[in-house]
Amino acid sequence: DGGITQSPKYLFRKEGQNVTLSCEQNLNHDAMYWYRQDPGQGLRLIYYSQIVNDFQKGDIAEGYSVSREKKESFPLTVTSAQKNPTAFYLCASRQDVVAFFGQGTRLTVV
Amino acid sequence: GQQVMQIPQYQHVQEGEDFTTYCNSSTTLSNIQWYKQRPGGHPVFLIQLVKSGEVKKQKRLTFQFGEAKKNSSLHITATQTTDVGTYFCAGTLGGTSYGKLTFGQGTILTVHP
Numbered sequence: 221d222g223g224i225t226q227s228p229k230y231l232f233r234k235e236g237q238n239v240t241l242s243c244e245q246n247l248n249h250d251a252m253y254w255y256r257q258d259p260g261q262g263l264r265l266i267y268y269s270q271i272v273n274d275f276q277k278g279d280i281a282e283g284y285s286v287s288r289e290k291k292e293s294f295p296l297t298v299t300s301a302q303k304n305p306t307a308f309y310l311c312a313s314r315q316d317v318v319a320f321f322g323q324g325t326r327l328t329v330v
Numbered sequence: 331g332q333q334v335m336q337i338p339q340y341q342h343v344q345e346g347e348d349f350t351t352y353c354n355s356s357t358t359l360s361n362i363q364w365y366k367q368r369p370g371g372h373p374v375f376l377i378q379l380v381k382s383g384e385v386k387k388q389k390r391l392t393f394q395f396g397e398a399k400k401n402s403s404l405h406i407t408a409t410q411t412t413d414v415g416t417y418f419c420a421g422t423l424g425g426t427s428y429g430k431l432t433f434g435q436g437t438i439l440t441v442h443p
Contacts, residue, residue, distance in 0.1 A: 261435060263418065270429065276430070318363075318378075324372055
């Protein structure tokens with residue numbers, strides 16, 4: 221069953237803690253993306269990777285870090301430096317045209 | 331950096347009325363894509379436009395790409411309650427087909443029965 225899996229669906233963390241969001245795809249796609257969605261602000265690009273062992277900052281990369289050690293995996297770490305981490309995080313993968321999205325992770329920092 | 335602006339932010343219509351959302355980029359795009367996100371769901375690809383002035387139709391949905399490849403529109407004829415959701419445009423810059431994909435803010439469509 222091909223697709224993108226994000227886990228967990230809901231995540232709660234205390235302020236000041238780093239947290240890593242998982243994104244795995246078995247579509248054999250080269251490109252992967254992380255977006256943040258806040259109400260009324262659409263999808264804002266955090267980081268993207270076009271190939272293994274390479275990634276670029278998006279529009280709101282501050283306070284986040286990523287790695288791309290395997291083609292299938294693109295984990296996102298939300299660090300304590302991110303001032304407003306509570307949001308809905310969406311991962312996507314893409315080969316040529318269509319971007320396929322995971323179900324998202326809703327992160328709440330208290 | 332590249333910006334993709336989308337208007338309106340919200341649109342409320344009665345079932346049967348038409349709906350249009352507009353997308354504008356600050357730079358020329360390689361292509362423009364449209365996605366739909368149902369409430370509580372994730373964005374799902376609808377269509378891609380590549381050529382200047384291109385028009386594509388999917389049943390009641392009509393998509394246009396501007397001559398300068400900087401703007402696009404999505405028009406829904408005779409809306410139905412199943413059309414409810416957020417519609418996003420997304421643009422790709424540069425020569426690669428899977429480079430930086432920038433989304434607009436989205437238009438939230440509400441359809442009253």
